[in-house]
Amino acid sequence: MLSNLKQQPADKILQLVQMYRDDPRSDKIDLGVGVYKNAEGVTPVMRAIKAAEKQLWETETTKSYTGLAGEPAYQDAMISLVLSSSVARENVAAAATPGGTGAVRQALELIQMASPDATIWISNPTWPNHPSIIKYLGMKMREYRYFDNDSRGVDFEGMLADLAQIPAGDVVLLHGCCHNPTGANLTNAQWAEVIAVLQETGAIPFIDIAYQGFGDGLEEDAAGLRMVASEMPQTLIAASCSKNFGIYRERTGILMVVTQDASLRDVTQGNLAFLNRQNYSFPPDHGARLVTMILDDKALRADWSAELEEVRLGMLALREQLAKELQKLAGSDRFAFLAQHRGMFSRLGATPEQVETLRRDHGIYMVGDSRLNIAGLNKNSVPILAKAIIDVGI
Structure with a gap:
């Protein structure tokens, strides 16, 4: 063999x-x-992470499994961080994943289950793991224009022209902020135009946000994503805690699926749990628990936000x-x-x-x-x- x-x-x-x-x-x-x-x-290691780890060491009583989709408290904390009040909580299905890469992989598998003929449209250029995973899964893939090599900025005219040609039901993979590898981002006004095009075509947005807080600030970096999630019928979001919490090796991520039709939320949640079970059963919890502790504790969150701002x-x-x-x-x-x-x-x-x-x-x-x-x-x-x-x- x-x-x-x-x-x-x-x-x-x-x-x-x-x-x-x-x-x-x-x-x-x-x-x-x-x-x-x-x-x-x-x-x-960020100060708040150290403090949370010390608290966890002193209070943790078990290393037993969490739920298939991770701890609900982690889901709630991350949904609040990424989406804030842009959508109702009952309209969001979520599952903890091994890092942002795990969230991307699970999102693609969910798409494959729901719509096996869908094409995934990626920016030219994009993070190399995007096309690598898509190809490995045997999914159809095409590119849309994004970066202007002459100006080193966004080729927004070319981007809109390409997005306008995408058929209904195909998926458009967008970077939430701090575009990798170019660093060139959409403005809020440009996000609004992208939304208008996607609404017209019926394409489905899939947003990878791996650097929230590294660009213009925690709230500013999520502004475009929140506009999309609040205005599109369905939105997939892969988020990572590796960078903004500095916990790369803890592999802490989350996949969120927003649907304006709340009746679809439960079946989506069940499928996310199913996918976790097939791929790794229960997601890792240590990093997710630290993130939850920090986001739910006023003092820890303030210290984390301050250190993240120093980094930015x-x-x-x-x-x-x-x-x-x-x-x-x-x-x-x-x-x-x-x-x-x-x-x-x-x-x-x-x-x-x-x-x-x-x-x-x-x-x-x-x-x-x-x-x-x-x-x-x-x-x-x-x-x-x-x-x-x-x-x-x-």
């Missing part, structure tokens, strides 16, 4: 991580892996510093987009050859499409990166 297996393509980002580790240069810069790091290059402002400051440094060296504003983008990522607009030159000659590691992780920088490495970008001729 095992002799029939074929070697799978290596993950390009994990390859990049290994190359970085093997590089003996002391001045190397890692801008590849999509993980938040502070100025010391560490992914810290720190990344914004790095963006502005890099844009200014490049403006000074280039003598033009062609890199101004870096300050306008939000979240951890921006796509620089370099060729694969230029990206390779940055790695080979300057010890600067980024993904081949020139996606760079702003959080991999600090105030001392920004000038080094800026000079290398100019030297390479980007």
